[in-house]
Amino acid sequence: MISETSNPAETRDWLPWPVRIVLVRTTHPGNIGAAARAMKTMGLSELVLVSPREFPHEEATARASGADDLLAAAQRYETLDEALAGCRLVMGTSARLRSVAWPQLEPREAAATLLASAGAGPVALLFGTEKSGLSNEELDRCQVLVNIPANPAYSSLNLGMAVQLLAYELRLAWLGEARVPVERDVAPARAEDLERFYTHLQQVLINSDFLDPSNPRQLMRRLRRLYARARPDEQELNILRGILSAVDPAGEAARRRRQDP
Ligand code: SAH
Numbered sequence: 001m002i003s004e005t006s007n008p009a010e011t012r013d014w015l016p017w018p019v020r021i022v023l024v025r026t027t028h029p030g031n032i033g034a035a036a037r038a039m040k041t042m043g044l045s046e047l048v049l050v051s052p053r054e055f056p057h058e059e060a061t062a063r064a065s066g067a068d069d070l071l072a073a074a075q076r077y078e079t080l081d082e083a084l085a086g087c088r089l090v091m092g093t094s095a096r097l098r099s100v101a102w103p104q105l106e107p108r109e110a111a112a113t114l115l116a117s118a119g120a121g122p123v124a125l126l127f128g129t130e131k132s133g134l135s136n137e138e139l140d141r142c143q144v145l146v147n148i149p150a151n152p153a154y155s156s157l158n159l160g161m162a163v164q165l166l167a168y169e170l171r172l173a174w175l176g177e178a179r180v181p182v183e184r185d186v187a188p189a190r191a192e193d194l195e196r197f198y199t200h201l202q203q204v205l206i207n208s209d210f211l212d213p214s215n216p217r218q219l220m221r222r223l224r225r226l227y228a229r230a231r232p233d234e235q236e237l238n239i240l241r242g243i244l245s246a247v248d249p250a251g252e253a254a255r256r257r258r259q260d261p
Contacts, residue, residue, distance in 0.1 A: 034160025
C-alpha cells in the first residue's frame with residue numbers, strides 16, 4: 001500500500017487486493033509514466049515492468065506527474081515468469097482478437113473476474129509492447145484475453161490509455177463490490193504451477209508418441225486454451241499431475257509395472 005494514511009475499507013482510496021499491472025517490453029518510457037499516473041488515479045499501486053527498453057527515465061517521471069511514487073516502487077524483472085510468480089489468474093490485453101478459441105472478456109467482466117480471484121492471491125493484467133503487442137508466447141501465459149471493443153478499423157489504443165481504461169473498470173468493479181462473482185473454495189492454481197504442468201504434459205505426450213517434437217503443430221497451444229477455459233484449482237492440478245505420472249511410459253510408475261507385472 002502506497003499511502004501511509006490509507007484505510008481502504010473506509011476511504012476507498014487504494015484497491016485492497018493485489019492486482020499487478022504488468023507492462024511487457026515497453027519501448028517508450030513516457031508510457032510507463034502515463035501508466036503509473038493512470039493507475040494511481042484509480043487506486044492501483046502494483047506496477048511491474050518486464051524488460052523495459054529504458055527505465056528509469058526522465059520522460060517516465062515527467063509523464064507520471066505526481067505518481068512518481070509508483071515508479072519508485074515498481075518491480076522490474078527480466079522475464080515474464082518472474083513477474084507472474086504466485087499469480088492465481090493472468091489476463092492479457094490485446095487490440096486484436098487473435099482466436100475465438102481463447103477465453104475472452106470485455107473490460108467490465110474482466111475487472112470483476114480479476115477482483116474475484118484476487119481474494120486468493122495476486123492476479124496480473126498484462127499489457128504488450130507498443131508496436132506489436134503481446135507475443136504468442138506471452139499470450140500463452142494468459143488464461144483470459146481482454147479486448148477493449150474499439151473501432152475495428154482503428155482499434156489500437158495508446159498503452160497508457162489502455163491502462164487507464166482497465167484501471168477505471170477495476171475501480172468501478174471495486175466500488176460496486178456486490179457484483180463481483182464469488183471464487184471457488186480451493187484457490188486457483190498458481191502461474192508457475194501451471195507452467196510446470198504444461199511442461200510435464202508435453203513430456204508425457206512426447207514419451208507416449210502422441211506428440212512429435214519435430215512436428216508439434218499447435219497442439220500445446222490448443223491444450224493451453226483448453227485448460228485456460230477450465231482454470232484448474234490447486235487440487236485439480238495435483239490430480240492431473242498425478243495422472244500424468246501414472247500414465248507416463250517413461251516414468252517411475254511404468255518402470256515398476258514392467259518389473260512387477
Ligand atoms: N498492434 C498491437 C497494438 C499494441 S498497443 C496489437 O495488435 O496488440 C500496446 C498495448 O496496449 C497492447 O499490447 C495492449 O496491451 C494495449 N491495447 C491497445 N489497444 C487495446 C485494445 N483495443 N484492447 C485491449 N488492449 C489494448
